Amino acid sequence: MKLLSLAARKKEKAVREFIVENRESLYRFAYTYVKNEHDALDVVHDAICRILDNIDSLNDIENIKPWIYKIVSNTAIDNIRKNNKYITAVDNIEESVEYDKYKDIDLHRAVGELPDKYKIIIILRYFEDMKISEISDILDENESTIKTRLYKALSILRNNNYMKIYKE
Incomplete structure (x- = not known):
């Protein structure tokens, strides 16, 4: 031993x-x-x-x-x-976990419709509450790449009116 x-x-x-x-x-x-x-x-x-x-x-x-x-x-x-x-990563997130606190928002569908390279970053950042540096380490990408993809994903969500609840 x-x-x-x-x-x-x-x-x-x-x-x-x-x-x-x-x-x-x-x-x-x-x-x-x-x-x-x-x-x-x-x-x-x-x-x-x-x-x-x-x-x-x-x-x-x-x-x-x-x-x-x-x-x-x-x-x-x-x-x-x-x-x-x-x-592909995260196609059916709505089946994986029930997020009761988000039941009034169609967040599952919104995130599920994102391209794969954006989905995983949204999940790690907002569902797993990770820092950009941690996501960068996990995905072996530059922090600037992670930030760019995160902002792009949020932009896609906003443009598709999935984020309108946050604007109110």
């Missing part, structure tokens, strides 16, 4: 707590890629195994969220490739 240092035990505890507290968000995020309940559960399971196996590669506890989401994202992509499926 390998004895862990105090710092390693703290890091592992923090990661485990994050996973438990955010399990539903991790599932929703995986679902946006694979669009299937069973595949999403497999992705989350495989990602958690990877996370725990590679916990030493987490350099800063403050970066747990983007680090974990990046692993979930990569695991989902691997799952899609492994199963030789062609799936």
Whole structure:
């Protein structure tokens, strides 16, 4: 049995707590890629195994969220490739999660109609409450690219009158 240092035990505890507290968000995020309940559960399971196996590669506890989401994202992509499926990210978000607080807005449909490269950014930014820098890390894109896509997605939503509730 390998004895862990105090710092390693703290890091592992923090990661485990994050996973438990955010399990539903991790599932929703995986679902946006694979669009299937069973595949999403497999992705989350495989990602958690990877996370725990590679916990030493987490350099800063403050970066747990983007680090974990990046692993979930990569695991989902691997799952899609492994199963030789062609799936676009987030086509059926309205089926994945019921957002009761948004039931009066047709937000599901609005986000679902966005092009894929914008959908994932909207979901990470507004549903998962991530910072631009975290999204940039997860998607391996420049922060300026993420900002541009975010503003473009919001512009599309506004132009399609999906955001009129925010204007009132």
